[in-house]
Amino acid sequence: MLKIKDLHASVEGKPILNGINLEVKTGEVHAIMGPNGSGKSTLASVIAGKEEYEVTKGEIILENEDIEELSAEERAHNGIFLSFQYPIEIPGVSVTNFIKTAINETRKAKGLGDMPAKDMLKMIREKSELLEIDRKFLSRSLNEGFSGGEKKRNEVFQMAMLEPKLAILDETDSGLDIDALRIVANGVNKLKSKDNAVIVITHYQRLLEYIVPDVVHVLYEGRIVKSGGKELAHELEEKGYDWIKEEVNA
Amino acid sequence: MDLKEKLVSSFLAFEESIDAHSPVHDIRNEAIKTFETQGFPTKKEEAWKYTSLNAILKHDYSLFPKQENAIEYKDIKEYFLDDIDTYKIIFIDGKYSSHLSQTTHDGIDVCLMSSALNKPKYRQIIENYFNKIATKDSLTSLNTAFSSEGAYIHIPKNKLVEKPIQIIHFSTGNESALMLQPRNLIVADENSEVQIFERHQSLTDNPVLTNSVTEIYTAKRAIVDYYKLQDDNSNASLIDNTFVNQKDQSHCLVHTFSFGGKLTRNNLNFYQNGERIDSTMKGITIIGDKQHVDHNTLVHHIEPNCESHQDYKGVFGDSSTGVFNGKIVVEKRAQKTNAFQSNNNILLSDKASINSKPQLEIFADDVKCSHGCTIGQLDESALFYMRSRGIPKKEAKALLMYAFSNNVLSSVRIPELKQRITNLIANKLGVNIGFDL
Ligand SMILES: Nc1ncnc2c1ncn2[C@@H]1O[C@H](COP(=O)(O)OP(=O)(O)OP(=O)(O)O)[C@@H](O)[C@H]1O
Ligand SMILES: [Mg+2]
Numbered sequence: 005m006l007k008i009k010d011l012h013a014s015v016e017g018k019p020i021l022n023g024i025n026l027e028v029k030t031g032e033v034h035a036i037m038g039p040n041g042s043g044k045s046t047l048a049s050v051i052a053g054k055e056e057y058e059v060t061k062g063e064i065i066l067e068n069e070d071i072e073e074l075s076a077e078e079r080a081h082n083g084i085f086l087s088f089q090y091p092i093e094i095p096g097v098s099v100t101n102f103i104k105t106a107i108n109e110t111r112k113a114k115g116l117g118d119m120p121a122k123d124m125l126k127m128i129r130e131k132s133e134l135l136e137i138d139r140k141f142l143s144r145s146l147n148e149g150f151s152g153g154e155k156k157r158n159e160v161f162q163m164a165m166l167e168p169k170l171a172i173l174d175e176t177d178s179g180l181d182i183d184a185l186r187i188v189a190n191g192v193n194k195l196k197s198k199d200n201a202v203i204v205i206t207h208y209q210r211l212l213e214y215i216v217p218d219v220v221h222v223l224y225e226g227r228i229v230k231s232g233g234k235e236l237a238h239e240l241e242e243k244g245y246d247w248i249k250e251e252v253n254a
Numbered sequence: 255m256d257l258k259e260k261l262v263s264s265f266l267a268f269e270e271s272i273d274a275h276s277p278v279h280d281i282r283n284e285a286i287k288t289f290e291t292q293g294f295p296t297k298k299e300e301a302w303k304y305t306s307l308n309a310i311l312k313h314d315y316s317l318f319p320k321q322e323n324a325i326e327y328k329d330i331k332e333y334f335l336d337d338i339d340t341y342k343i344i345f346i347d348g349k350y351s352s353h354l355s356q357t358t359h360d361g362i363d364v365c366l367m368s369s370a371l372n373k374p375k376y377r378q379i380i381e382n383y384f385n386k387i388a389t390k391d392s393l394t395s396l397n398t399a400f401s402s403e404g405a406y407i408h409i410p411k412n413k414l415v416e417k418p419i420q421i422i423h424f425s426t427g428n429e430s431a432l433m434l435q436p437r438n439l440i441v442a443d444e445n446s447e448v449q450i451f452e453r454h455q456s457l458t459d460n461p462v463l464t465n466s467v468t469e470i471y472t473a474k475r476a477i478v479d480y481y482k483l484q485d486d487n488s489n490a491s492l493i494d495n496t497f498v499n500q501k502d503q504s505h506c507l508v509h510t511f512s513f514g515g516k517l518t519r520n521n522l523n524f525y526q527n528g529e530r531i532d533s534t535m536k537g538i539t540i541i542g543d544k545q546h547v548d549h550n551t552l553v554h555h556i557e558p559n560c561e562s563h564q565d566y567k568g569v570f571g572d573s574s575t576g577v578f579n580g581k582i583v584v585e586k587r588a589q590k591t592n593a594f595q596s597n598n599n600i601l602l603s604d605k606a607s608i609n610s611k612p613q614l615e616i617f618a619d620d621v622k623c624s625h626g627c628t629i630g631q632l633d634e635s636a637l638f639y640m641r642s643r644g645i646p647k648k649e650a651k652a653l654l655m656y657a658f659s660n661n662v663l664s665s666v667r668i669p670e671l672k673q674r675i676t677n678l679i680a681n682k683l684g685v686n687i688g689f690d691l
C-alpha cells in the first residue's frame with residue numbers, strides 16, 4: 005500500500021525528517037510512537053501533501069505510484085486520509101455540507117456525478133450512528149466550538165464517510181474520554197478491512213489495546229529508530245524513551 | 255468645460271424644461287447653489303481621503319439623453335428577479351420604461367418620482383418628505399438640483415406589500431458617456447412592510463456615472479427591507495446616497511452586495527428619531543481587477559433604547575481597493591443604545607488593500623457599543639485541511655470565502671434573491687458548487 009524510502013523533509017530550511025523508511029502493507033495497522041517534537045505529525049502532513057513541508061530527498065509511493073507531485077486533494081482522491089492532531093475550525097460551513105462537498109469533489113475527480121441525496125443521507129445516518137454522534141451536531145459549523153473530544157470524533161466520522169485506503173490517525177485518542185475512546189476505536193476497527201491500512205500515531209498504549217497494531221515504530225529526531233510488535237508499545241509505556249535515546253546516541 | 259461647469263450651466267435650461275412651478279423649484283435652486291459652492295468632493299476631505307473621483311469625472315457625460323431606447327425584456331431578463339412576482343420600476347438611460355415596468359396604485363403607490371412631483375394628489379407627501387433628510391453635501395445637492403425622476407413608493411398604514419419591488423436602471427450606451435441622477439422616495443407608514451431590490455446595470459462598455467439619492471422614511475413599527483445589488487460592468491461607477499429616517503419601533507435593513515463596477519461609493523445614513531428602533535446594515539464586497547468599493551456609513555442614535563447592527567465583509571483580489579468608514583454617533587439622551595459594528599476583510603493579493611476606520615462619538619454613558627475590524631489572508635491551515643479531505647484548492651478557497659460572508663447572506667429574506675446572490679458569489683469565485691451551507 006504505502007512505501008516510504010529514505011524520506012527527508014524540512015520546513016523553512018530546517019530539516020525535520022531525516023531519512024524515514026516505512027512500508028505499510030494492505031490490511032495492516034502500524035503504530036508510530038515517539039517523543040514530542042520527534043516529527044510524527046510532520047511525517048503525517050508530508051504524506052498528506054502539505055506544501056509548507058519540502059521533501060528534500062526520498063520518495064513516497066502509494067500503490068506503486070510516486071505521489072510526490074500530487075497535490076493534497078489529489079492524494080485524498082487517491083485514498084489518503086489524515087485525521088488531524090489539531091482539527092481546524094471552519095466557521096460558517098456545517099459538518100454535513102463539508103463532508104458532502106468533500107465526497108462529491110472526490111467523486112468528480114473520478115468522473116462520477118454527485119452522490120444521490122438519498123444515499124448521502126443514508127450514509128450520514130449510518131456513520132453517525134456508528135460513532136454515536138448526535139445528528140444535531142452535524143449541522144453545526146465544522147469544529148467551531150467543538151470540545152477536544154468532539155473534534156476527534158468528528159475526524160473519524162469524516163474518515164468513515166470518505167472510506168480511505170490509507171488512514172493516518174494523528175493522536176486521535178488524545179482528548180477522548182474513556183467511553184469515547186472505545187466508541188471511536190470500535191468505529192475504526194469496523195472500517196478496517198483487508199483492503200485498507202491504518203497508521204495510528206499515539207503516545208499511549210491504551211488506544212493500541214483497542215486498535216491492535218501489527219507493527220509499532222518509534223520515531224526519534226526524524227528517523228524511525230526502532231520497530232517491533234505490539235509488545236514494544238508496552239515496553240515504551242513502562243520505560244519511557246530514555247533507553248531508546250541512549251541506544252541511538254550510543 | 256469640466257463636468258461641474260457643464261452641470262451648473264445646464265441647470266437653468268433643465269429647470270425651465272420641467273415645471274418651474276413645481277413645489278421643489280426652490281429646493282432645486284438652493285441645491286445647485288450648494289453644489290456650485292462646494293464642487294465635487296476631493297481627497298482633501300476626510301470622508302473622501304481614500305476615494306478619488308478624478309478618474310470618473312473626466313468624461314464628457316451627456317446629462318439628458320434625448321433618444322428613447324427600447325430594449326427587449328428577453329435581452330435583459332437576467333438582471334431581474336424574474337422567478338418571482340414583483341412590482342417593477344424600470345428606467346432606461348434615465349427614462350421610465352413603461353413596457354418593462356409594473357407599477358401600481360392599488361392600495362399602495364409604486365410609481366414614478368416625476369408623477370409624484372407633478373400631480374397634486376402627491377403634493378402633501380412631497381412637502382412632508384422630499385429632501386427632508388437628504389443632507390446638504392455636494393453630491394446629494396447635485397442630485398437634488400436635478401431631481402426629476404426615480405422611484406416613488408408610498409405604503410399606507412398597516413399595509414404589508416406581498417411582492418418585492420424592483421428598481422432597476424439600465425444604461426444602453428447610446429450616449430458615449432452618460433450621467434444619471436435618479437431620485438427615490440420611499441415612505442412606509444405606520445405598521446407597514448415592504449421589500450425593495452435595487453440595481454444599476456450598464457449594458458455596454460461606455461462610461462456611466464450614477465449619482466443616486468434615496469430617502470427612506472419608516473414610521474412607527476414599519477419594516478423596510480432594502481437590497482442593493484451592485485454588480486455593474488467595469489466602466490460604470492455609482493455614488494449611492496441613501497438616507498433613512500426611522501420612527502419608534504421601526505426596522506430598516508439595508509443589504510449591499512458589491513461585486514462589480516469601476517468605482518462604488520455607498521453613503522448610507524441612518525437617523526433614529528424614536529425609541530426601540532432597529533437599524534441594520536450589512537454588506538458583502540467581492541471585487542478584483544482595479545475596482546474600488548467604499549462603504550461610508552453613519553448611524554445617528556438620537557433617542558434611547560435603540561439598536562444598530564453593522565456587518566460588512568470584504569474580499570479583495572488583484573489590485574482592488576476597499577474603504578470602510580463606519581461612524582456611530584450616540585447622543586447624550588440616547589441611553590441604553592446597543593450599537594454593533596464589524597468589518598472583516600480578506601486580501602487575496604499583495605496589491606489589494608482596504609482602509610477600515612470606525613468612528614465612534616458617544617455622548618451617553620449607559621450604552622453598549624462594540625466594533626471590530628479584521629484584515630487577513632485566507633487561512634492556509636484551513637485550506638490544507640479542506641484539501642486533505644479532497645476539496646480542490648479553488649473550491650476550498652471559494653468555500654472559505656462563502657462561509658466568511660455567510661452571516662450577511664443569512665439575513666436576506668427573499669429566498670430567490672439569496673439564491674441569486676449565492677450563484678453570483680460562486681460565479682465570482684469561478685467555481686461550480688452549490689453552497690447550501
Ligand atoms: N511549520 C513549522 N515551522 C517550524 N517548525 C516546525 C513546523 N512544523 C513542525 N516544526 C517542528 O518540527 C518538529 C517536529 O514537529 P512535529 O509536530 O512533527 O512533532 P510530533 O512528533 O508530532 O510531536 P507531538 O508528539 O508533540 O505531536 C518540532 O520541533 C516542531 O517545532
Ligand atoms: Mg504531533
